[in-house]
Amino acid sequence: MKKLYTKIFNEKEISYNQQGMFIKNRDTLLKPSQVTVVTPVYNAEKFLRKTIDSVIKQSLQFKNIEFILVDDCSTDSSRSIIWKYAQQYANIVAVFLEKNTGSPSTPRNIGIELATSEWICFLDADDWLKEDCLEKLVAILDQTGDDYAVGKTIKETSTGSKIVGEHQSCMERRSVSPFSISDMFHHMGSNAKIMKRQLLMDCNIRFPDMKYAEDKQFYMDVIIHSKTVSTTKHATSYLNRLDENGSSLTKQTDVFEKMDTNLKVIEHIKKKKLPIEQEKMVLNRLYEFDFIIQLFDPAHFLDSCNKQAYYSKFKEALDTAEGLGYDISDNFFYPISKIIYQLYKQRKYSSLEALIKWNNEEKNKQFIIKDNMPYMVVPFLKGTYRYIRVPMLAIYINEHLSGKRDSLKFKVFGDYTQHVNGLIFRSRKNANEEYVFDFKVEDDGGEVYYTASIPLKTFSSSNFEKFIQYDSFRKLRFVQPNQVRFTQEIYSISAPAPAQADSILS
Template sequence: MRSKISSVPKDYEVLNAKRLRRHVAVTVVIPVYNAIIYLERTINSVLVQTIGIRNVTIIAVDDKSTDGSRRLLRRLSSLYPQLVSILLKNNTGTPAMPRNLGLALARSKYVTFLDADDWLAHDGLRILNETMDRTGVDYAVGRTIQVSTNQPNRIIGVHESNRNRDHVSPYTLKHAFYHLGPRARMMRRDFLLRHAIQFPSMKFAEDKQFFIDVLIRTDAISTVTAPIYYLNRLEENDSLTKQTDIMEKMETNLIVLRRVLEYKLPVEKERLILNRLIEFDCITRLYDRKHFLKSHDPSAYHQMFARVVALFTQHRSYPIDSLIEKPFNRLLYHYWNTGRFDDFMDAVKWSKSKETKEIEWVDDQPYWSIPLGSGQKQMLALPLYVKVHELELTEKGLELTVQTLGDRRIRVEGISLQHRNWMEETHLLKTDVIDLENHYYRLQVELPKQMERGSYLVYLRFDDYGQQVMAISMEEPVIQKSHHTYRWYETIKGNLGLRIK
């Protein structure tokens, strides 16, 4: 199939051009700009893939780097014929154009994107390739693990990788349109070309628009639990995303919002996308961040949000606050909409404070108490709070009785464990759930016979991929509850934890 990707740079040098005549299983497209610190590790993570490098072509597109990345690409291309290096004559200022060029030049069944400062799990390409071959979908996604300095690794986009799913509609995942970076995703190349899906020429949000376009055009996707991609958030990494000013980001968010509104999708499908664009991008990322508190001109933020509201109301008649789900974000919108900007600022200060958020109980229901000016306070109901009332050891594992509180109603599914240091070590335990009265649940949990040593976070699992820590509400100290090498204990924050010797 001939490429229909039109938005590509025209003037460039190609190293290992002969490789582009060979049809392979997977093409990995890497946009490169001043990535010398991590670039070799990134490329090496593809070269050692268990799918076999004979089945892979790497297309690294350098956007006229000035830090030595080009010299490195020349050296590596001389060593590895599977690495096609594209050296652009002019800087495009966005990873969109290098990705589009890589997609246009690819000759493979599938394509995936890898940023020049990130890396792949050794088995990543093989797992996604086999998943797509087996299920026949146009799009598959796996687990992304974020690596940070002085912080434990964490899973990004839990909804994408909490279960192995074959051939499901993306709209069955409530948060399918969250976390739309290029990571851990593989797509059928002829699907992208047939629909002429390409990255728009924007400094920011180009990947968000691209993957929205992918998801709204595919009938089915597959998801896997295996680690596929490692996202680099180390302190020395000075990526383009970190350099982008929040107002620049919001300008591109407005472009994406306008485009989605103009698609005129069915309302229930559109609302899933707009929830992300309005609540996550235009409230959480705009306001509930330290950059808002440090700003010398908060009114500029409010003016920007006013543009968002005006754009939405120009195209839609239903209320914008119906797209806002989290209680704290709804509170911020209420303050903004009623002009209570001092209270708005106080609420964000409370949210970003490092102090432990104290819970107050009113009629046996949990509330946050948010301090406002003049000694006033705002009571805000917690969406979900879970108490452990009983814990008994059994031959197979344990039984525990939990109670769910708050203003959110959930479907309890079981217990999950996540190693505090290794995100790869995550377990969804086999659990029988007995629904008792008044939001009490009896859980019979079967523990795995073999698990890595160390401490684990213990979560109540609900609504497919929701999870919540569980507060201790027991007279007997949990630390005494032991079963072979398993030892249940109360964490510093008063929640249930597990330590394996």
């Protein structure tokens, strides 16, 4: 085939093969490399250069990287951008598809088939890597021989940045079972993750042909088949939300289409016949996070004129749980998720909607403490549902400012009081800037207080968020003393008999 030297991509000058693709720099696949990066591209001209540059500038040295960019028949200047880089760098393998496939799955799968490195990772065309990200991850896997490693992902927005999926990067772990990590099956995007390519080949793991949730199913498969994994605080990738692109597939996919793909993922997981505790862990992410937190997201649920459609879709999800042999709500982490589930089961839809609205809008929630355990008070609900147990509650007591030693005093109640890691001040603009303060525990006549020494004047509330970190990665924000009362009253903890439904679902 004639080799082209023009820096401008010209559709008329290339010849697609029988699979409908043209591959530039294919000879690169014959050369050894340490890691393959696969990037699917579709109309990504705005950020594509930044994405490519972030791989080229890796401290691992670009000569050790096999970079496969698969363009899914872009109509903007993406193809020309890729072509120009592939002209300049021989280890950029540029794949141009003749027809658009409609999903990033096919481009990613093409990358898997072409890849030759021991390790492989995936990077979206509008995201980017910190300079040492690949070096850190490759070093961990070279050292451990684990199947999979994951680092920190920071979501960048126009107003600041935040860490997502903190369970993945809250500590250094080496060669542990993935099922030993809480929330391991959450945040299944392609950021800061690297895995053995041979694992994908041996277990036939590929991205499913779906418009949405294709990465969720893929990474669930990867993690399920990984015997051991590592996590690190030091390898970082950036999730681009600077410009919420309305043309992206995720933005175009409505909530019910998303839930339909989630139903497919549920059935996919069920067919695996995993050991029961492993199955519970994987499916809980889908039932609680996707079909309660996401489906009943107040941003779209409360404004909908067709809430019956939401309930019908939720019923489809619950139908898939028939025959599992256990109550899926027993595995829910958030107590309010269980209440929403129970209200739905009792067909108390008006109460369910009121609870979601109240939880979203009420900024001054009230709590009670009974036997050192915290409950959130829902004033308009009755019986069991009026008092919702929350895992943890932190009560701000006071601050002491002095010329030499400032301090912040607080109390903590709940299930994880023995697993409080520290008091965190994290920059709202730069999630990498955070300060961790230890505390001392004081017993004042039976009242247990926590006191942390902090230069409080340094941390303005407008620039820093403050929270308690517990159970390794979970966040706990403070409530004011006037939001809490202590009681010895006895509250019913048994579920009331199903009341008459306040609306009918056909």
